[in-house]
Amino acid sequence: MTVRHTHVAGRCDRVAPVLARIGDKWAVLVVVLLADGPVRFNELKRRIGVISQRMLTFTLRALERDGLVVRTVHASVPPKVEYALTPLGQSLLEPISHLSQWAVDHADEIEASRAAFDGEDAREVAE
Amino acid sequence: MTVRHTHVAGRCDRVAPVLARIGDKWAVLVVVLLADGPVRFNELKRRIGVISQRMLTFTLRALERDGLVVRTVHASVPPKVEYALTPLGQSLLEPISHLSQWAVDHADEIEASRAAFDGEDAREVAE
DNA sequence: CAGTATCCGCAGAGATACTG
DNA sequence: CAGTATCTCTGCGGATACTG
Numbered sequence A, B: 001m002t003v004r005h006t007h008v009a010g011r012c013d014r015v016a017p018v019l020a021r022i023g024d025k026w027a028v029l030v031v032v033l034l035a036d037g038p039v040r041f042n043e044l045k046r047r048i049g050v051i052s053q054r055m056l057t058f059t060l061r062a063l064e065r066d067g068l069v070v071r072t073v074h075a076s077v078p079p080k081v082e083y084a085l086t087p088l089g090q091s092l093l094e095p096i097s098h099l100s101q102w103a104v105d106h107a108d109e110i111e112a113s114r115a116a117f118d119g120e121d122a123r124e125v126a127e
Numbered sequence C: 001c002a003g004t005a006t007c008c009g010c011a012g013a014g015a016t017a018c019t020g
Numbered sequence D: 001c002a003g004t005a006t007c008t009c010t011g012c013g014g015a016t017a018c019t020g
Helices: A012-023 A025-033 A041-048 A053-065 A087-126 B012-023 B025-033 B041-048 B053-065 B087-126
Strands: A069-074 A080-085 B069-074 B080-085
Touching (some): A012 A025, A012 B025, A025 A041, A041 A053, A053 A069, A080 A087, A087 B053, A087 B087, B012 B025, B025 B041, B041 B053, B080 B087
Antiparallel strands (some): A069 A080, B069 B080
């Protein structure tokens, strides 16, 4: 029984939580939007466009909890809260961009494959 | 209004579906398990350990549809179905391993941050 | 062995309304 | 402005049973 795992040494349960966060569509979006610098809550909401404030709050809390984002409250009226990437959060930008690059590079292949797959299905049914 | 996006040129809607697939915990696991070569259905199920056959089937169908995995039926009794990575699927291993590496490298930081975050919460409540 | 079909529970996410 | 609090509904995913 050969156990030659190609995957990175280190238990899967270390990796899983991170993957889950990446999979969270809002989380990644927020991280990318914060790449250029701090952004305020409602500004963030506006840029994302469709997100509910509930989900944005949850997403930011999760990112803050994981140490990827810092929340800074400026004591003023009206209140001003800015969110920014921590160094850890910034370091995540790199692997994310690798992945994004892959996605962009192969988007056409994937789409074609899907079309082919769905096409076969339709033909089977038709016969 | 400066629009200096750091993220990869190419619309987000191209990237989102891929991120969703990565976020699918089963999908990534399966891809990694297929890294060393073709594996049969039940063998895959056994290695994953906890997955329901329903989810495994769905996951494999999705991966097949996206062209990341090929399904090969060997006409025999009992039936034998093998799943293997396509070249496209193999190419995904690279960005995944980058991400995994990041996860492993920063797992401790993240965990510490979580503990600190949760600790503050508990203290606030206690006071 | 390798699935498909069906039922069901519960967490995730939206909509809405209210507050410091 | 930046949230919290509820209420609700959808759909992911597990358990189970059946089939080629």
